[in-house]
Amino acid sequence: MAHTFHEGELALQKKYKAYHPPGLVKRLLKDHIIDQLIPFIEQQTTVIISSTDEAKNIWTSMLIGQKDFIKVESPKHVTIDLKKVQSNQNDILFSNIIAQNNVGLLFIDTASRTRYRMNASAEIIDHKIEFHISEAYPNCPKYIQQRILTVNEESSIQENNQIKGTTLTEKQRQWIKTADTFFLGSVNNKDNMDASHRGGPKGFIELLENDTLKIPDYIGNNLFNTLGNFLQCPKAGLLFIDFEKGSALQLTGKTTLVLDQESTEDLETTMGTGRYWLFTPEQWIQTETYQKANWEFVSFSPFNP
Template identity: 30%
Template sequence: MTTTTSVYHAGSRAVQDRVGVRGAADHVGRSVGQGIKPVAAAFLQLQPLLVVGAAAPETGRVWVTPLTGDPGFVRATGPREMSLAGTPRPGDPLAHALASEGTRVGTIALDPRTRRRMRLNGRSRPTPGGFAVEADRVFSNCPKYLQKRESWETVTDRVPGPARHTRRLTDAQRAFIESADTFFVATVHKDGAEVSHRGGNPGFVRTVSPAELTWPDYPGNAMFLTLGNLTADPRAGLLFLDWTTGTTLQLTGEAHTDFAPDGERRVRFAVTEAVHTERALPLRWSAPAYSPANPTPPG
């Protein structure tokens, strides 16, 4: 049985207490389970995209990678098991991790058409043609800050470009980040990994320099799983993607949270390495309708 004690570690509790939302967090935490309910299984089977985060065993760096396929490529194959038909591209920062037994992973399935998202965390194991995750925690998030995209299609003749590795952000990459309305962030703790979604109007993420970017931590569900992890372990990974061209930008580094006296929270992320791949994903989504919850970024 999952309890709020097992859902939250000391890092999350410290942030909840600092913000004054422990009671709300306990209420939300009761929705976290270990099993994949029928409604969640049906949701998974409709998705063409799953985002996975973990620490690479070779370097210890945290990365996020997107996996795609025809609906049904990710599905529930047991009361506590999710299976994927497919693996990351060769050379992906998480290719080895997801081919290894027992890697602690966080995953998120996000459907812009319905503005629904589901998170499943656990341990991976390789399978013929893919991998499976035995679930430790399964839960859904509210649609706040999630942009609506009505439809998607698979571009069958799209050919991925080579993965370009850099230590700093180029001007083009900085512009790419600052035009984003969505990104994914992976964090880790001693018992697992988390992948979360961050959304806002374009401009909500700012690049301070070629080595640092920052974003506001908008009010959410009071769980503070991501910020809680960062209080104990600053390692993090980010994924930005172009929903039209399929281009991806994967970043790894360290993140810290600044708490302002007025209650505003801002996360600062220092870049250790970037992997930029043109046309990495075959999916092309329709234009977004921005979430009505998005604050307007300061000019």
């Protein structure tokens, strides 16, 4: 695969002198799932999916299912069996796929702190979501809090218990300010979607005036996939999960990069990068019964500041 980073990614790689040998890039970034990771994908009970609605707003969703609800039909073709999904099927994801079929996928195992990202197109055929892979690559285990997921073997959630709004409630503000994990969707100027994970110690997200989230950008793989997308398309979709109650908060809004912050406090907060990004919510969806699963917290990531 002749992979080239887009201009947003390249600009930040150049700024931060992040050189990636072509041989390493070729080994990591593929246009298909490598054979060794097919068993990992098929064993997962969780997948994070980013999508866009008709107005080009980004939303991030989580599907949870039984052990065999994900099938790798071929290295470029993955299916999800909706009959085996144990999370809320009133999620905005399903209408978004019809509106715009590019999606980002993140297969994440929080127990082993393993994750694998894909970019794909999606379509719903009968009772399945069909994904056609255009890019696939592994991610490091940093900042993943260790949780063991146990899926309840029961029928899919059918009730529609969603509320929507544009201004955060006080309960939602507290939820965000005490979170240690969220999931994130972004997009570049060619409508290629990405799904990723962000984690840190409880309270790592600062809530500013006007409900703007200030999020430190810790040391990562230096590919700058997400921040590079923000340079080209300054918007995102965030997903917060209440791991104890099974509810979810999905936010869509605008992003702003805040770079070159060199005060002692900023360098300590960002683990030396001096980088933040801001997220201003414009719409939200809260679902009380988003999933029926048990998440057992084990430990915080040893990489957390």
